[in-house]
Structure formats: structure tokens, C-alpha cells
Amino acid sequence: MALGPRLDLRQSQSLVMTPQLQQAIKLLALSNLELEAYLAEALEGNPLLDTASADSDGAAGDPESGPGEDAPPTEAAALDADQALASDSGTSDDLDVDFAEERFHHDSASDSVGLSGADSEAIDFDSFAGEDATLHGHLLAQVGERFGGIEAMIAEQIVALIDEAGYLRADLGELAQRLGVPLALVEAVLAGVQGFDPSGVGGRDLAECIAIQAREADRYDPAMATMIAHLDLVAKGAFPQLKRICGVDDEDLADMIRELRSYDPKPGLRFGGDAAQAVVPDLYIRQTAKGWAVEVNSGTLPRLLVNRRYYSELADGAAAKSKAWLSEQLAGANWLVRALDQRQRTIVKVASEIVKQQEGFFLHGVAHMRPLTLRQVAEEIGMHESTVSRVTSNKYLSCARGLFELKYFFSSGISDTQGDGAVSAEAVKSRIKAMIEAEDARAILSDETIAQKLSAEGHDIARRTVVKYREAMGYGSSVQRRRQKALAG
Numbered sequence: 001m002a003l004g005p006r007l008d009l010r011q012s013q014s015l016v017m018t019p020q021l022q023q024a025i026k027l028l029a030l031s032n033l034e035l036e037a038y039l040a041e042a043l044e045g046n047p048l049l050d051t052a053s054a055d056s057d058g059a060a061g062d063p064e065s066g067p068g069e070d071a072p073p074t075e076a077a078a079l080d081a082d083q084a085l086a087s088d089s090g091t092s093d094d095l096d097v098d099f100a101e102e103r104f105h106h107d108s109a110s111d112s113v114g115l116s117g118a119d120s121e122a123i124d125f126d127s128f129a130g131e132d133a134t135l136h137g138h139l140l141a142q143v144g145e146r147f148g149g150i151e152a153m154i155a156e157q158i159v160a161l162i163d164e165a166g167y168l169r170a171d172l173g174e175l176a177q178r179l180g181v182p183l184a185l186v187e188a189v190l191a192g193v194q195g196f197d198p199s200g201v202g203g204r205d206l207a208e209c210i211a212i213q214a215r216e217a218d219r220y221d222p223a224m225a226t227m228i229a230h231l232d233l234v235a236k237g238a239f240p241q242l243k244r245i246c247g248v249d250d251e252d253l254a255d256m257i258r259e260l261r262s263y264d265p266k267p268g269l270r271f272g273g274d275a276a277q278a279v280v281p282d283l284y285i286r287q288t289a290k291g292w293a294v295e296v297n298s299g300t301l302p303r304l305l306v307n308r309r310y311y312s313e314l315a316d317g318a319a320a321k322s323k324a325w326l327s328e329q330l331a332g333a334n335w336l337v338r339a340l341d342q343r344q345r346t347i348v349k350v351a352s353e354i355v356k357q358q359e360g361f362f363l364h365g366v367a368h369m370r371p372l373t374l375r376q377v378a379e380e381i382g383m384h385e386s387t388v389s390r391v392t393s394n395k396y397l398s399c400a401r402g403l404f405e406l407k408y409f410f411s412s413g414i415s416d417t418q419g420d421g422a423v424s425a426e427a428v429k430s431r432i433k434a435m436i437e438a439e440d441a442r443a444i445l446s447d448e449t450i451a452q453k454l455s456a457e458g459h460d461i462a463r464r465t466v467v468k469y470r471e472a473m474g475y476g477s478s479v480q481r482r483r484q485k486a487l488a489g
Contacts, residue, residue, distance in 0.1 A: 024339050028346060029390040032282045032300045039302055048311050048326075048333045052303035135164060135201075135271040142196045147189070154179060154189045158202070166201040166268025167209065200267040207231055213263040223248050227256055234260065237483035257487060281398035283351050283406075285362065292355045292362070296344045297398075304340065306333045346383075350391040351406070353377050358409050362399060367431065369424035371413025415460045428459055429469045436475050441485035444478045 161170040176183040194202040203209030214220040360368030378385040392406035411425040
């Protein structure tokens, strides 16, 4: 059979993700804070995008905004975007939720009544707050008060090597060699730094940190020094051995342990490390007279609109190449506004189904949580499981019971004695936590005992599952908890 080139015409089907669909998927997975940064970039890059004031009712398709609804590029782009967005989540009518015109939270200062006028702005109280003091800044201020000359330079180098917990994690010999000064001088300066506030700062290990604080409190006697040198025995709860080594009786030992527990093992943390970032809820959930109300937090997002009047002014008399670019920008702006609206509808639809499935939690607490999976929610609302996963990623809801991540409401089920998976794993964890926190120091519950108690309450759970849940919540074994209770007195 001879070999030779030929042309074939074949038909095949393949899934092609348009740029609009890829961008819609990306928007769906972003949290409110991430979306805020994304929209800020979009506003800078597209001159036809604008923000509406807090009391404005303008929309992207408002005819008063200017002509442009009859522009062919805009309609084509809007149609493509609608088809791309609706391909995974159904029609937009399916996503509408009737909240009976209930009023929601005031999630931003601009929602409050009291400031009026077009140029008025909400008061930013954060602008009046001073910067929080840092550990290094606090220590450097004391360096200037206590040292001078070369000693001040050495002290500044030592302070720079102290970590946020207050410990010096450096070799003094290497530091002396690098600075070209005697080791004895570095040790003398370190002794001065260890007298700085907070007490215990500059220690090279836990024992030295505790010893510094004991000296400050004038409690560093030979017995206390011996105990600090044997902190491993304190952690193990080896009290008979400690009494013998320290040469004290039961009463003195208990007094020394109480004194030891009053010291701070990480003195630098009272100044804090990096500024904590507060979690901003993406959704608000509250109960109304007609059911549960679900609202997307729009306080962190600008209200976008398409400035069609500006488009008309720029397009009037512009060259063909400029008009093509303006049409492209107008299509992108229209698509972004529609995509944001579709995103909010999808999030509300998923959150409403979660509230419906976990109504027992919102009414009575974690003990009434039900096992729930992404597939269950996806089947109920007619979406793909991956869409539900994107909606629930890195998003939080605020309700009367607190602030929770959407992923928190999805957990496996624990079968009861009849074989029904009717109890959420989170509910079982809550019950284990209550048992451990309520146990007596003289009757510490073992993992097997906890499993038996849960079984008596109707939960079919194995001991190894109790161990897994207990460790996930940060509780030690029964032996470790018994030692902790003994140390606490």
C-alpha cells in the first residue's frame, strides 16, 4: 500500500471556554475583598466604567446614561456574555430571591443617615488612630536611654535579631566576630538588653526567659533556679522527682508552680506581630417574619455603571480605529456589569440553599447541624458541583450565631445506632468538646469512654474517630489532660 498525503474533513465536538466564561468563573471564586481589588484595576483600565454614588439608582442599561443600547457590538457582546454565564447556572430568573422588601444591615458608613450632599464623605475613624507599637520599636527606644557609643550599636544589632516572641535566636560568638568586638562585651550588652521591658525579652531559650522574669520578681532562689533548669519534669508532671531535686515539700512546690505559671513564656507577643486582618463577611443571613433573608454584602464593592454619555462624546467624530477600540471597551464594560450581577444571584442562590439545608443550625446551634455535601446543594439548585465549590471558597457569612466560612456547613455524617447518617461531624465534635471541658480533674475521660458515651446518646462512632476529632480540636490525650489539670491546681 502506497503512502501519500491526503486531505480529510472531520467533525468533532470539544468544550471550548471563551475568555468571558473564564473570567466569569474567576469572578465567582473571588471573595469580596479580592473582587474589590479586581474592580479597582478594571476601573483604571476601562474609561467607560464608572462608579455610582451611594444614593444613585443608575444602572448600566439606564437610558439616561446615554445612547448605546442600539450599538451592534454592545448587543453582541452582551448576548455572548449572557450565554456564557447562563451555561452553568440556568436562567437569571431562576436565581431571583424574594426577600419581601426586608431591610438589611447597614454594611457601610455611606448607608447611614446623617451625611448629606454630593460632596459629603463618611468619617474615617481609622485615620485618627496612631500606629501600634512594635516590639523592635519599643526596644530600640530603650537602647537610646541606656546605652551609648559602641554599646548602643551592639544593642541595636541584638534587638534586630530578637524575634516577635521576644527570643534571641543568634549565636553571640558569630555576632561578636561580625562586629569585630570582644565576646565579653556582647554578653554584657545582652545582659543589659535582658533588663528591658517587657520582662523576659532577650532570652535565648525558655528557661532563660523564665529565669529573667523570676529575677525581676525577686523569686530566683536556689529552689526556683533548680525547677527552671528542669522544666521538662514540670511538663511531665513528675512532682515527686521535683520535690526531691528542689528539696521542698508539697506546699512549697505548689507555690513555686503557681509562681512559674504566672510568667509569660513569650513576652514579645504582647506587642503583636503583623496587623491582624479582619474577616469581612460576604453575606448577611437573618431571620425575618417571612423566613430567612440572604443579602450579599455590597458595602465593600463599588456600584459599577457604564458611562454611555462619555462613550457617545468620544465616538462622535472619532476615527474608525478609535471607534473600534471604544466599542471593544463598551462591550467589556457591559459584560463586567452583567457578570457581577450574575455572580451575586448565583451566590445568593447557593447560600439560600445552604440556609435551607442547615436551618437547624441557625435556629438551635451546632448540635443540630446536618451532614451536607456539595453535590446535594448542586442537585437541589440545578448547578454543577464545581460551581458550588467556587461559590463557597474563601467566602464568609454573618448571622446571629457569628461569622462562619461557607465551607463550614459541609461535613460528613455520623450514623446513629439505627444506621442513619443524620448527625453532622461538626455536631459530634461539639459534643466531644463539651465532654472534655466539663470533665473533672479526678475523672478524666478516656477516648474509649467518650466513644461509649456518644454511643449511648445514639451516635455510632469508633474510638479512633474520637481520637481524630479530639486531635483536630487541639485537645491532648487523657494522660496529657490529667497532667494539665494537676498543674492548674
